Amino acid sequence: MENGFFDRVYEVIRRIPRGKVATYGDVARLCGNPRMARQVGWALHCNPMPGVNPCHRVVFANGSVCTGFAFGGKDVQKSLLEEEGVVVSDDYKIDLSVYRWGA
DNA sequence: CAAGTGACAATAA
DNA sequence: TTTATTGCCACTT
Numbered sequence: 001m002e003n004g005f006f007d008r009v010y011e012v013i014r015r016i017p018r019g020k021v022a023t024y025g026d027v028a029r030l031c032g033n034p035r036m037a038r039q040v041g042w043a044l045h046c047n048p049m050p051g052v053n054p055c056h057r058v059v060f061a062n063g064s065v066c067t068g069f070a071f072g073g074k075d076v077q078k079s080l081l082e083e084e085g086v087v088v089s090d091d092y093k094i095d096l097s098v099y100r101w102g103a
Numbered sequence: 104c105a106a107g108t109g110a111c112a113a114t115a116a
Numbered sequence: 117t118t119t120a121t122t123g124c125c126a127c128t129t
Contacts, residue, residue: 025111034112042109047110060111068110070110
């Protein structure tokens with residue numbers, strides 16, 4: 001039931017198609033409030049279901065992945081994104097102009 | 104109830 | 117372009 005905002009986030013990120021990424025602000029907006037970006041990151045931090053919640057598909061508004069707080073490591077993040085078909089820059093950045101979901 | 108904190112975002116300098 | 121500050125909303129203490 002989970003009428004909380006929490007599950008709403010998981011539902012949204014799960015909606016992200018493979019090979020695409022969404023920013024915290026986008027996820028927050030899909031949740032109903034564009035200002036909840038921080039809470040989105042918080043929800044991902046809780047990440048009760050690793051593997052089910054593609055947190056690696058959620059990136060900053062500038063296209064940078066969450067390096068430093070990644071579930072397994074930024075290397076894994078980059079690998080996962082590349083595995084999905086997303087090209088990650090050497091600086092762990094993604095071209096939102098191409099991979100931004102919902103665009 | 105009030106203050107502090109936080110996987111952010113947008114704007115200003 | 118990068119760095120700094122402010123705003124936002126929810127949760128914790």
